[in-house]
Amino acid sequence: MEHRITPDPQRSRATAEVVARASYGRLVAWLAARGAGIAAAEDALADAFVKALERWPIDGPPDNPEAWLLTAARRKLIDANRHSQVRHGAMDDILRSIDERDSAPAAALPDERLRLMYICAHPAIDPSIRTPLMLQTVLGLDARTIAGAFLTSPSTMGQRLVRAKRKIAEARIVFADPDPEDLAERTEAVLDAIYAAFGAHFDDAQRQGAGLAEEALFLARLVARLTPKTAEAHGLVALIAFIHARDAARSPSAAYIPFDSQDTTLWRVDLISEAELSLATAAQLATHGRYQLEAAIQSAHVARRLYGADTRRHVVMLYDRLLTIAPSVAAIIARAAAINAAGEPEQALISLDAIDPQRVDRHQPYWATRAAIAARLNLPCAVDCYQRAIGLSDDASVRSFLAERQNDVTA
Amino acid sequence: MQYILFLYGDEEAFHDKPHAEQERIVGEHMAFSQALSESGAMVSGNPLGRPSAGRIVRQRGGSQLVENGPFSDAKEQLGGYYIIEASDLDEALDWAAKCPAASDGAVEVRPIWSIE
Numbered sequence: 001m002e003h004r005i006t007p008d009p010q011r012s013r014a015t016a017e018v019v020a021r022a023s024y025g026r027l028v029a030w031l032a033a034r035g036a037g038i039a040a041a042e043d044a045l046a047d048a049f050v051k052a053l054e055r056w057p058i059d060g061p062p063d064n065p066e067a068w069l070l071t072a073a074r075r076k077l078i079d080a081n082r083h084s085q086v087r088h089g090a091m092d093d094i095l096r097s098i099d100e101r102d103s104a105p106a107a108a109l110p111d112e113r114l115r116l117m118y119i120c121a122h123p124a125i126d127p128s129i130r131t132p133l134m135l136q137t138v139l140g141l142d143a144r145t146i147a148g149a150f151l152t153s154p155s156t157m158g159q160r161l162v163r164a165k166r167k168i169a170e171a172r173i174v175f176a177d178p179d180p181e182d183l184a185e186r187t188e189a190v191l192d193a194i195y196a197a198f199g200a201h202f203d204d205a206q207r208q209g210a211g212l213a214e215e216a217l218f219l220a221r222l223v224a225r226l227t228p229k230t231a232e233a234h235g236l237v238a239l240i241a242f243i244h245a246r247d248a249a250r251s252p253s254a255a256y257i258p259f260d261s262q263d264t265t266l267w268r269v270d271l272i273s274e275a276e277l278s279l280a281t282a283a284q285l286a287t288h289g290r291y292q293l294e295a296a297i298q299s300a301h302v303a304r305r306l307y308g309a310d311t312r313r314h315v316v317m318l319y320d321r322l323l324t325i326a327p328s329v330a331a332i333i334a335r336a337a338a339i340n341a342a343g344e345p346e347q348a349l350i351s352l353d354a355i356d357p358q359r360v361d362r363h364q365p366y367w368a369t370r371a372a373i374a375a376r377l378n379l380p381c382a383v384d385c386y387q388r389a390i391g392l393s394d395d396a397s398v399r400s401f402l403a404e405r406q407n408d409v410t411a
Numbered sequence: 412m413q414y415i416l417f418l419y420g421d422e423e424a425f426h427d428k429p430h431a432e433q434e435r436i437v438g439e440h441m442a443f444s445q446a447l448s449e450s451g452a453m454v455s456g457n458p459l460g461r462p463s464a465g466r467i468v469r470q471r472g473g474s475q476l477v478e479n480g481p482f483s484d485a486k487e488q489l490g491g492y493y494i495i496e497a498s499d500l501d502e503a504l505d506w507a508a509k510c511p512a513a514s515d516g517a518v519e520v521r522p523i524w525s526i527e
Contacts, residue, residue, distance in 0.1 A: 153501035362450050390439060391446025396514035399439055 012056035019065045020049060024140035029064065029116040031073055031204065034038050038119070038137050039165045040077060048072035113138045121189035124171050129164045134162055134193035138219075141197070187227050191236050191291065194219045198240050223280065231285035235292030238278035244300035245271035256397035264305050274303060290326040293318055312342040329359055329366075337369045345376040364392040368402060376408050382409045413448035413454060413523040415494050415502035420516030422461055439511040440491075447495060452506060480508040487516050494523065 024045070031041035048069045061066040074290035120134040135141045147157035198216035217240045224233040226303045249266035250257060259261075279299055297318045300311035319335035334357055340348035352370055371385035386406035393399045412463035425433065440458075465480030481488065492509070497503040500522070507518040 105452060147501070153499060155501070362446075387445055388449065391442035391444070394508040394513070396511070399442075399488045399511070399514075400435070403435060403438060 009057035011210075012061045013053065013069075015061040015065055016049065016052050019052075019069065020140065023066050023069070023136040025116065026111045027069060028137055029113050030070065031077070033117075037169050038116075039169050040080065040372040041073070042165075044073040044076040044080065045069065047076045079241070086302060092097070094257060113222075117190045117193060117219070118186050119168070120193070121186040122168075123185075125164055125167065127189065129160050130189045131196050132157060132161060133164050133188070135197055137165075138193075145178050152273060183227060184230065187223060187230050187233065190223055192230055193222070194223070195236060195240070195291070198243075206302070213240070214241055215277070222362035229285065231282040231287045232291050233290040234278045234282035234285070235289055235295050238275040238282065238295035239291050239298060241271045241278065242295060242302060244268075245275065249404075251397060254397055256395070256401045258401070259301060260305070262305070267302075267306075271305075275299070288325065289323070290322065291327070293322045312338065316342055329355060329363070333360075333363075335367050336373065340369075340373045340376060345373050348373045349377065362387055362392060369391060371402070371405070375405065382406075412497060413494055413525065414497050414500070415492055415521050415523055416456075416507055416510060417489055417519040417521070418491040418493070418504075418510065418512035418516065419519065420490045420512050421486050422488050422490060423486075425490075436511060443510055444493070446509070447493065447506065447522065452495045452497060454494040454496055456491070458491040459489060459504075462488045490516075 019221075027045055028038065028041045031044060032038050050068060051072050052065070056062070116138050117134045120137060121130050125133065132146045143158035143161060144154040146161075147154040152258045180265065194216050197219075198213055206356050217237070220233065220237045220240055224230070224237050227233055245268040246259075247260060248268070249262040249264070275295065279292065279295050282295075297315055300314045300318065303309045304311045315338045316335065319331060319338055322331050324337065332351065336351045339345075339351060349370075352366070352373065355357070355366070367385050367389035371382050371389050374382035374385050383406060386402050386409065390399050390402045390406070393402065425436070426437075444453060444456055449454070462481035462483075463479070465482065467478040467480070467482055469476045469478075490512070493506075495503060495506055497506065500520070503520050503522075507513055507520050510518050512518050
């Protein structure tokens with residue numbers, strides 16, 4: 001293995017971190033695809049990362065970090081197999097096949113993350129844990145981040161992930177392409193996992209998950225390419241691309257900028273074009289789904305800002321449809337905001353009142369939306385609603401934004 | 412289960428801020444305590460006097476030693492606390508994240524043992 005001459009510990013650590021983020025899922029998938037099993041692949045890879053953090057600061061980062069990690073992980077797998085009392089006959093073959101592929105350069109590694117995702121969506125795996133499992137094994141998210149995206153506790157999530165992986169190992173769920181008839185069903189679970197991964201990035205106030213948004217978009221495109229007849233796959237590409245296109249405009253400085261005040265020249269035209277194309281492709285397939293509808297709502301918002309089209313009634317109608325196929329508190333609140341924007345704040349308030357108060361006790365978007373509607377109606381309770389929304393925000397820029405709106409009301 | 416949230420922040424930096432900025436920060440704390448109260452999670456909470464106003468007392472061999480604050484050279488000092496009711500640590504951490512001190516300082520969360 002070639003090494004650079006001058007070791008630089010900080011650089012080595014940074015390299016390890018970049019590789020860990022960018023390649024984790026691909027390396028796990030590569031090892032698992034050769035029959036090592038997900039849990040064993042993860043263990044071996046974790047061990048390889050530990051070794052990398054020991055060696056790279058001394059030797060300098062290798063020219064091909066992925067290949068280095070694969071070699072280290074493969075050795076660990078051989079050791080683990082040697083020490084294991086339980087041998088299944090296939091193990092020797094598997095290790096041999098890994099050996100044969102060892103010389104493959106990192107650039108030539110096939111992207112097997114998608115196949116790993118289909119395994120996680122296997123019918124034997126409890127549906128509620130499929131998405132978190134994919135997030136961890138394919139995208140390398142930790143239990144805390146995943147728990148945040150699924151509104152559950154990190155400890156509970158961690159235990160459930162361990163159980164699911166044990167099940168994969170015990171049931172010897174093979175790493176193979178699912179049958180064509182299973183593919184549609186599993187694709188739905190895969191799409192949910194990708195969107196959850198994107199959502200986890202979106203909640204991240206520190207924006208450390210920026211790489212994850214690209215990853216989610218990348219995976220969505222991959223599913224759309226692999227299953228071109230799945231309308232929802234194209235719908236998801238469109239939805240993620242629309243939202244991600246506005247990333248730079250959302251907070252160009254430390255301040256939070258709401259959609260209507262964003263500088264549209266900061267929007268990424270390439271992503272918006274891709275989103276529109278994907279949405280058109282999905283529409284031609286003539287099956288409606290949640291992601292398509294949400295993407296269509298995004299499209300309507302974007303058209304209003306870019307071309308001055310008055311699409312506000314369309315947005316309300318699209319939310320009506322969305323609520324019939326995928327009802328959620330979040331969608332009811334978003335629909336109320338759309339009704340308010342369309343100039344009917346009284347109606348908007350009525351639809352918010354229909355929600356069970358206990359469900360929105362600590363729900364920041366509910367209070368922020370209610371505050372905006374009340375402000376529009378000149379109701380005195382707007383001040384209290386803004387106050388509640390500020391108290392429930394965990395992002396300083398959002399708190400400042402809401403405090404300004406609150407001041408406007410009292411002024 | 413009760414948890415205490417210790418709020419750490421840069422006291423000096425706060426006092427150097429313009430008045431409007433100080434008011435904004437105080438306003439955020441008021442919003443946070445109100446959200447705690449209205450969600451039924453608030454037990455109590457208060458700001459503390461400045462670290463220099465603190466005293467440490469030690470009783471050794473019949474004599475009392477009193478030392479004047481501040482007691483730490485750390486930039487971030489304890490500036491206030493909240494005692495909250497939460498079903499588990501995760502819920503307590505969730506509240507801590509919403510606390511304004513978490514955005515520009517740090518919030519330490521500790522479970523309170525009830526001795527009964």
